[in-house]
Amino acid sequence: MDLKEKLVSSFLAFENHADLDSPIHDIRTEAIKTFETEGFPSKKEEAWKYTSLNSILKHDYSVFPKQENAIEYSDVKKYFIHDIDTYNIVFIDGKFASHLSQTTHDGLDVCLMSAALSKPKYRLIIENYFNKVATKDSLTSLNTAFAQEGAYIHIPKNTLVNKPIQIIHFSTGSEVALMQQPRNLIVVDENSHVQIIERHQSLTDNPVLTNSVTEIFGNKRAIVDYYKIQNDNVNASLIDSTFVNQKRESHISVHTFSFGGKLTRNNLNFYQNGEHMDSTLNGITIIGDKQHVDHNTLVHHIEPNCESHQDYKGIFNDSATGVFNGKVVVNKEAQKTNAFQSNNNILLSDKATINSKPQLEIFADDVKCSHGCTIGQLDDSAMFYLRSRGIPEKEAKALLMYAFANNVLETVKIPELKKRINKLIATKLGVNIGFDL
Amino acid sequence: MLKINNLHASVEDKSILKGINLEVKAGEVHAIMGPNGSGKSTLASVIAGKEEYEVTDGNILLNGEDIEDLAAEERAHKGVFLSFQYPVEIPGVSVTNFIKTAINANRKAKGLEDMPAKDMLKMIREKSELLEIDRKFLSRSLNQGFSGGEKKRNEIFQMAMLEPKLAILDETDSGLDIDALRIVANGVNKLKSEDNAVILITHYQRLLDYIKPDFVHVLYNGKIVKSGTAALAHELEEKGYDWIKEEVNA
Numbered sequence: 041m042d043l044k045e046k047l048v049s050s051f052l053a054f055e056n057h058a059d060l061d062s063p064i065h066d067i068r069t070e071a072i073k074t075f076e077t078e079g080f081p082s083k084k085e086e087a088w089k090y091t092s093l094n095s096i097l098k099h100d101y102s103v104f105p106k107q108e109n110a111i112e113y114s115d116v117k118k119y120f121i122h123d124i125d126t127y128n129i130v131f132i133d134g135k136f137a138s139h140l141s142q143t144t145h146d147g148l149d150v151c152l153m154s155a156a157l158s159k160p161k162y163r164l165i166i167e168n169y170f171n172k173v174a175t176k177d178s179l180t181s182l183n184t185a186f187a188q189e190g191a192y193i194h195i196p197k198n199t200l201v202n203k204p205i206q207i208i209h210f211s212t213g214s215e216v217a218l219m220q221q222p223r224n225l226i227v228v229d230e231n232s233h234v235q236i237i238e239r240h241q242s243l244t245d246n247p248v249l250t251n252s253v254t255e256i257f258g259n260k261r262a263i264v265d266y267y268k269i270q271n272d273n274v275n276a277s278l279i280d281s282t283f284v285n286q287k288r289e290s291h292i293s294v295h296t297f298s299f300g301g302k303l304t305r306n307n308l309n310f311y312q313n314g315e316h317m318d319s320t321l322n323g324i325t326i327i328g329d330k331q332h333v334d335h336n337t338l339v340h341h342i343e344p345n346c347e348s349h350q351d352y353k354g355i356f357n358d359s360a361t362g363v364f365n366g367k368v369v370v371n372k373e374a375q376k377t378n379a380f381q382s383n384n385n386i387l388l389s390d391k392a393t394i395n396s397k398p399q400l401e402i403f404a405d406d407v408k409c410s411h412g413c414t415i416g417q418l419d420d421s422a423m424f425y426l427r428s429r430g431i432p433e434k435e436a437k438a439l440l441m442y443a444f445a446n447n448v449l450e451t452v453k454i455p456e457l458k459k460r461i462n463k464l465i466a467t468k469l470g471v472n473i474g475f476d477l
Numbered sequence: 478m479l480k481i482n483n484l485h486a487s488v489e490d491k492s493i494l495k496g497i498n499l500e501v502k503a504g505e506v507h508a509i510m511g512p513n514g515s516g517k518s519t520l521a522s523v524i525a526g527k528e529e530y531e532v533t534d535g536n537i538l539l540n541g542e543d544i545e546d547l548a549a550e551e552r553a554h555k556g557v558f559l560s561f562q563y564p565v566e567i568p569g570v571s572v573t574n575f576i577k578t579a580i581n582a583n584r585k586a587k588g589l590e591d592m593p594a595k596d597m598l599k600m601i602r603e604k605s606e607l608l609e610i611d612r613k614f615l616s617r618s619l620n621q622g623f624s625g626g627e628k629k630r631n632e633i634f635q636m637a638m639l640e641p642k643l644a645i646l647d648e649t650d651s652g653l654d655i656d657a658l659r660i661v662a663n664g665v666n667k668l669k670s671e672d673n674a675v676i677l678i679t680h681y682q683r684l685l686d687y688i689k690p691d692f693v694h695v696l697y698n699g700k701i702v703k704s705g706t707a708a709l710a711h712e713l714e715e716k717g718y719d720w721i722k723e724e725v726n727a
C-alpha cells in the first residue's frame with residue numbers, strides 16, 4: 041500500500057475516533073476528498089518543478105505512533121532557547137509533552153489545538169479562524185484532514201506578551217518511520233504583540249516526514265515575529281506551509297533558518313487584507329551534502345499603501361540544491377505598494393545548484409516593486425584581503441559567509457535567539473568565530 | 478630580511494614581472510616608484526601571496542626561506558603585511574571584530590592563546606589614537622562606506638595592530654588629503670624600527686617628504702631599471718618618467 045492509500049484508509053479510522061460533532065468534522069471530510077483526488081504533488085506541477093517528494097514518500101511511515109515516549113528535559117535542553125524565560129508548547133512524536141511545556145490561560149491562551157478543537161469556549165475562534173486562510177492544495181488538505189494536535193495561541197487585544205513562545209516538535213525514532221502533521225493556529229488581536237519560535241527536531245536517524253500547517257491571523261495593529269529553526273538531522277524532511285492573514289496597520293515577520301534536514305519545503309503565504317501594513321519574509325539557508333531546501337513564497341497585496349520585504353540568503357555546498365520561488369501579486373486596487381524581494385546565493389561547490397525564480401504579477405500602476413537575484417562564489421579579492429591579515433582560508437570563508445548573511449541576522453529581535461543562530465551558523469561552517477556579529 | 482632574485486611572474490599567462498632583483502634589510506625603507514602599469518602592485522601582491530599570480534622564475538626569500546609555497550595567511554604569520562591600494566569592503570564585520578580575528582589568528586599560528594580582551598582593548602585604544610581614529614569608526618563595517626582617506630588610515634591601523642616585520646604600502650598616499658597623509662605618515666614613522674622594514678609603492682614624491690626612504694627604485698616594464706637614494710625621487714618628481722623610458726628603450 042503506498043502512502044497515499046495508507047493515509048486515506050487511516051482517515052476513516054481517525055475520523056470515527058474523533059468527535060463527529062466537532063466544528064471541523066465537515067472541513068476534515070472535505071479535505072481528505074481533496075487529497076484523495078489530487079494526491080501528492082509531482083514535478084509536473086509548476087510549483088513543484090524543482091522539488092521531488094518521491095524519495096521521501098517511499099518509507100512505510102506510521103501515521104499514528106503506537107506508544108508514548110518520555111524524554112528527559114536534560115537530554116533535549118539544548119534545543120530550547122533556555123537562557124530566557126519562555127512559554128513552551130512541546131510535542132513528542134506528535135503527542136503533547138506536558139512535563140516539557142509551559143502553557144498558559146492567564147490573560148492569553150498558549151495551549152493545544154486538541155483542547156481548542158474540543159472545548160466549547162474556543163468554538164467561536166475555531167469557527168472564525170480555523171482553515172480560513174490555509175489554501176486548499178493537496179498537502180495542506182492532507183494536514184487539515186488529520187488536524188488534531190499542534191499549538192493554539194490566542195492573544196487578546198492590547199496584550200504585549202512578555203516572553204517568547206517556543207513550539208518544539210521532537211521525534212524519538214521509536215517508530216521505524218514516522219509521519220507527523222502538526223496544525224497550529226495563531227490569532228493575535230488588535231494592538232497585541234507576540235514572538236514565536238518554532239522548531240522540529242528528530243532525535244535519531246530514523247526517517248521522519250512532517251507535514252506542518254500554521255495559520256497566523258494578525259488583526260489591526262498586531263505585531264507578530266515568527267522564527268523557524270530548521271536544523272533537523274539527515275533523514276528528517278519537512279513540508280512547512282504557513283499562511284498569514286494580516287489586517288490593517290499590522291506588522292508581521294517570518295524568519296526561516298534552514299540549516300539541516302533531508303528535504304525542506306517552505307510554503308510561506310502572506311495575504312494583506314487592509315492598508316498601511318508591512319510583511320517581512322527573511323531567510324538564511326546553509327546546506328551541504330545532498331540536502332534540499334525549497335522556499336516558495338507568496339505575498340498578495342490586496343489593498344493600497346502597504347509594504348513587503350523579502351530577503352533570502354542561501355549558501356550551498358557539496359551537492360546541495362536550493363530553490364527560491366518568490367511570487368508577489370499586486371491587485372489593481374493596491375496602489376502605492378512597495379514590494380521588495382531579494383534572493384542572493386553563494387555556491388561553494390561545482391555540484392551545488394540553486395534555482396531562483398521571482399514572479400511579479402502587478403496589476404496596479406502606481407507601485408514600487410523590485411526584485412533581484414544573484415548567484416555567485418565567494419569574492420577572491422575579499423578572500424585575499426582576509427588571508428593577507430593572517431586569517432586562514434577556512435575562517436576567512438566563514439567570515440565572508442557571516443558577512444553575507446548578516447543583514448538578515450540583524451533583523452532577529454530576540455538577542456538570545458540571534459546568538460543561537462550565530463552558533464548554529466558557526467557549527468554549520470565548521471569554525472569558531474570568536475565574536476558575535 | 479627580504480631578498481628577491483630574478484623574479485618573473487604572470488597572471489593569466491600575461492607576463493608582468495620580468496626579472497626583479499631587490500634586497501631589503503631590517504631597518505630600511507625602500508620606495509618603489511614607476512609609471513602606471515609597470516608592475517608595482519603586482520610585485521606587492523606576489524610578495525603577499527595572491528594566488529592569481531604565478532611565479533614563473535626566480536624566488537622570494539624571507540629571512541632566507543623561500544616563501545613561494547606559502548599561502549597568504551602563512552606569509553602574514555611570518556610578518557608580511559600588505560596595505561592595499563583598494564581595501565575590500567566587508568559589510569557585517571566591524572573593524573574591531575576583524576582586527577581581533579586577525580590578531581588571534583596570528584597568535585594561534587604561533588601557538589599562543591587568544592589575546593586577553595583587556596589587552597586587546599588597550600592596544601586598540603593606543604593604536605587608534607596614534608592614527609587619530611575615532612572610536613565610533615571602529616564599530617563600523619570594515620571599509621564599507623569609508624572615504625578614501627578612512628580606508629587608508631584603517632589599513633595603517635591594522636598594520637599598527639599586527640606589528641609586521643615587512644610592511645608593503647601599496648599607494649597608501651593615493652586619495653589622501655594633506656592632513657590624512659600627515660597622520661598616516663606619522664603612524665608609519667612611529668612604527669618603524671631597526672627590526673622591521675617598509676616598502677613604499679608610490680607614484681609621487683609627496684609621501685617621501687614625510688617618510689624618508691633609504692633607497693628609491695624605479696620599476697618599469699616589469700624590471701627595476703634604476704636605483705638610487707632619495708635624490709632619485711626628487712629627480713623623478715621634476716622630470717617625470719619619460720627620460721627613464723627613453724634610457725631603457727635606447
